[in-house]
Amino acid sequence: MSERPDLDRYPELAPRWDRRQFIKSAAAGTLLMAAGGTLVRIAADDLTKKARADKRSDGRPRLPPGQRVLENLRAMGGQEGDGSVKTFALKVYGLCKTPFEVDYAGLLKLPTVTKAADVHCVTGWSMLGGEWKGVQVATLAEKAGVRGEARHVIFEAAHGFTANVPMKEATGDTSLVTWRLNGKPFPLQHGAPVRGLIPDLYFWKSAKWITGVRFVKDDIPGFWEVRGYHNHADPWKEERYG
Amino acid sequence: MAEIETAAQVVSATGSGWRVKLKKRWRAWLRALHRDIGYVAIGFTVIYALSGIAMNHIDDWDPNFHASERTLTIAPVPDDATDEDAVKLVATAAGTDGDTPTETLRAGDEVRLTYGSGTQVTAIGDTVTVQQRSSRFFFRVANWLHATRGKEAWKYISDVYAVLLLYLAISGLFMIKGKLGLRWRGTLLVGLGLAGPLAYIVLSGGPDAHKADPRTAGEPTRPADGIRMLPPEP
Numbered sequence: 001m002s003e004r005p006d007l008d009r010y011p012e013l014a015p016r017w018d019r020r021q022f023i024k025s026a027a028a029g030t031l032l033m034a035a036g037g038t039l040v041r042i043a044a045d046d047l048t049k050k051a052r053a054d055k056r057s058d059g060r061p062r063l064p065p066g067q068r069v070l071e072n073l074r075a076m077g078g079q080e081g082d083g084s085v086k087t088f089a090l091k092v093y094g095l096c097k098t099p100f101e102v103d104y105a106g107l108l109k110l111p112t113v114t115k116a117a118d119v120h121c122v123t124g125w126s127m128l129g130g131e132w133k134g135v136q137v138a139t140l141a142e143k144a145g146v147r148g149e150a151r152h153v154i155f156e157a158a159h160g161f162t163a164n165v166p167m168k169e170a171t172g173d174t175s176l177v178t179w180r181l182n183g184k185p186f187p188l189q190h191g192a193p194v195r196g197l198i199p200d201l202y203f204w205k206s207a208k209w210i211t212g213v214r215f216v217k218d219d220i221p222g223f224w225e226v227r228g229y230h231n232h233a234d235p236w237k238e239e240r241y242g
Numbered sequence: 243m244a245e246i247e248t249a250a251q252v253v254s255a256t257g258s259g260w261r262v263k264l265k266k267r268w269r270a271w272l273r274a275l276h277r278d279i280g281y282v283a284i285g286f287t288v289i290y291a292l293s294g295i296a297m298n299h300i301d302d303w304d305p306n307f308h309a310s311e312r313t314l315t316i317a318p319v320p321d322d323a324t325d326e327d328a329v330k331l332v333a334t335a336a337g338t339d340g341d342t343p344t345e346t347l348r349a350g351d352e353v354r355l356t357y358g359s360g361t362q363v364t365a366i367g368d369t370v371t372v373q374q375r376s377s378r379f380f381f382r383v384a385n386w387l388h389a390t391r392g393k394e395a396w397k398y399i400s401d402v403y404a405v406l407l408l409y410l411a412i413s414g415l416f417m418i419k420g421k422l423g424l425r426w427r428g429t430l431l432v433g434l435g436l437a438g439p440l441a442y443i444v445l446s447g448g449p450d451a452h453k454a455d456p457r458t459a460g461e462p463t464r465p466a467d468g469i470r471m472l473p474p475e476p
Contacts, residue, residue, distance in 0.1 A: 075304040077297070077389065083362070085347045085354050108350035123301040185354070185364040187309060187373040192362070193354075241449050 047071065051128055062118065064235035067126040073181070074125060075189035081158030081209030083188040090177065090194065094154070094215035097145030104193060107179070110135045110143070117174045117199035119206065120235040132197050134178030138171040140213055152219045155196045155205070156212030162222035163205045164231070165198050167215075174199050177210060202233040202240070269416065276413045279406050286403045293384035306382045309375040318368045319353055328353045332365040336372050 007014045047069035054062035063069065085104040093099035102110070113136055118128040137153065153170035155163045169175065176197040179185065186192040191208025198205045204224050225231050230239035264271070296305035316335040319328045325348045332353045333339040338361065345356040355363040362373045387396060415424060415432065422428065 070301075074301050075307065075309065076300055077306065077385070084345055084356065085349070086345050104347065105349035108352070121301065125301045180366070183366060183369065184311075184313070184371045185352070185362070185366070185373070187311065187362065187375070188360065189304065189307060189309060189375065 045069075047128075051126070060236050062128070063126060064120055065238055067120055067124055067235065070125045070127055073119075073127055073130075073190055074121065076121065076123070076203075078208055079159040079161065080188055081191075081211070083192040083209075085193045088193050090210065091156075091212040091214075092140045092144045093212070095147040095150040095217060096141075096215055097147065099144055104179075107135060107177070107194065111139055113176070115174045115176060117197065119197075119199050119203045122202040122204060122229065122233070122240050131182050132174075132176055132178045133180035133183075134176035134194075134197065136171075136173070137175045137177060137196075137213060138173075140177065141171055141215065144215070146215045149217050150215035152216050154212075154214040154216055154220055154222065155198075155207040155210060156214060157196075157207040158209035158211060160223075161207060161209075162220070163196070163198075163207045164220055164222045164225060165201065165205050166219075166232070169198055169200055172198075172200060177213065200234070202230075202235055204229065205233055269419065272413045273417050276410060276417060279409055283403065283406050283410060286400075286406075289384045289387055290403075293381060293388040296381050297385055297388065305378065305385055307375040307377055309373070311371060311373050314370040314372070315368055316365065316370055319365060328365075329355060332363060332370060335365070335370050336363040338363055338372070 005013050005017060007017060045068060048063065048067075051063040051069045052061065056062050088104040088107075089101050090103075090107060091099070091101045093101075112133060114131055114133045116129055117132055118126060119130065120126045141150075151167050153165050153167060155165065155170075157163075165175075174197070177194060178197045179194045181190075186195060191210070194210050196205070196207040196210050196213075219231070221231055225242065228242055230242050233239050293305070299305070314335055316331070319331055323331065325346070328348055329343070329346045330339070333343070333355060336355075338355065338357065341357050341359075343355040343363075344358050345354075347354045351366055353365040357363075360375060362371075364371050364373075387400075415428065417423070418428070419425075424432075
């Protein structure tokens with residue numbers, strides 16, 4: 001490291017010396033913060049280590065590649081709905097013989113299930129083992145009399161958000177329209193009062209503030225899908241970007 | 243060389259022989275415009291930079307709100323209680339009985355109370371959950387501006403800002419001549435700046451690098467005979 005010059009004798013060096021000291025301090029501060037953050041993340045990551053050793057019943061690793069485990073859902077933003085249970089209405093329509101709309105109280109009267117499911121956010125976090133209560137999308141499809149030619153499901157949400165999901169995944173055993181996680185209602189930032197749940201695809205497919213389930217023949221890429229994210233979004237294939 | 247004080251002065255320099263003047267003074271013109279656009283860009287830059295950092299780490303924190311949740315155990319609301327009594331019971335248990343809820347709903351096993359402040363109180367069986375949140379100072383609005391979703395006019399304003407930033411970046415290349423400019427220091431630092439993203443792309447494998455090996459991760463494993471025994475129904 002260079003020694004401090006005699007700035008009284010050479011005052012013209014002062015600005016340059018101050019600048020150098022500032023850059024050094026800034027660089028050191030940045031490194032220190034980065035190292036601290038990395039240490040905190042490594043130390044708190046036992047959950048991830050444990051999850052990496054687990055397998056799902058279908059043989060796939062429980063934790064998809066590139067994910068780390070968090071204990072709770074993270075709020076990831078989005079244009080929120082009003083969260084009102086009074087005005088909530090879910091429209092189930094499209095290629096259906098008997099399309100219908102159901103309010104919140106009506107939704108709670110449909111055959112409900114509670115399913116344990118892991119969710120995986122495209123930004124790299126996963127939350128494992130949540131107990132999700134809701135109605136299976138398959139139940140909604142059956143009630144609406146979905147026609148055989150339907151191949152995709154478009155989940156519609158507040159402010160025009162959509163997420164497209166192939167019929168197979170949308171009507172899977174753990175694919176729900178859900179209003180409760182671990183016995184608690186969703187706070188507004190997590191989609192209150194009702195959100196979608198498609199746990200085997202990246203979490204953006206699980207539309208928050210859901211307003212509609214539309215069955216269609218041809219695929220219609222959704223909000224994130226037309227903005228560069230993968231159309232299918234399988235976490236085990238790391239289908240993050242299109 | 244005389245420093246031009248404002249971009250307007252440059253414009254006023256037009257007239258006879260303006261081409262000669264421009265040729266002589268283009269660097270001063272560039273600097274003056276760089277400086278003035280720099281002043282204009284400060285507000286935008288602070289908003290975009292701070293909210294950019296905030297949203298970059300969205301998987302570590304909620305950059306928009308402080309959220310809190312508490313749960314209480316109560317005697318379950320009796321089935322034969324009227325809706326009004328049910329609301330009173332839950333509000334009293336949650337300690338929100340001083341406020342009037344803007345919305346109440348009793349459906350299934352739930353009693354829900356929503357307040358104007360955004361507080362939501364939900365009783366499910368013997369558990370009352372009180373969910374509250376408050377906006378983060380500065381970040382809520384900065385993030386709202388930064389994420390252009392649904393804000394048509396702001397989309398175009400931010401396009402203008404992006405063009406101004408491009409001007410600042412490109413004009414910055416030519417502001418200083420000689421060794422501190424592109425002849426040595428400038429080229430070196432521009433190279434360093436380009437090397438960062440390029441090195442990251444090369445080392446990380448780029449946007450397709452995360453595609454996992456389909457032989458190991460893509461499909462569920464199946465035994466050779468194609469039959470996988472399922473666990474018995476509970």
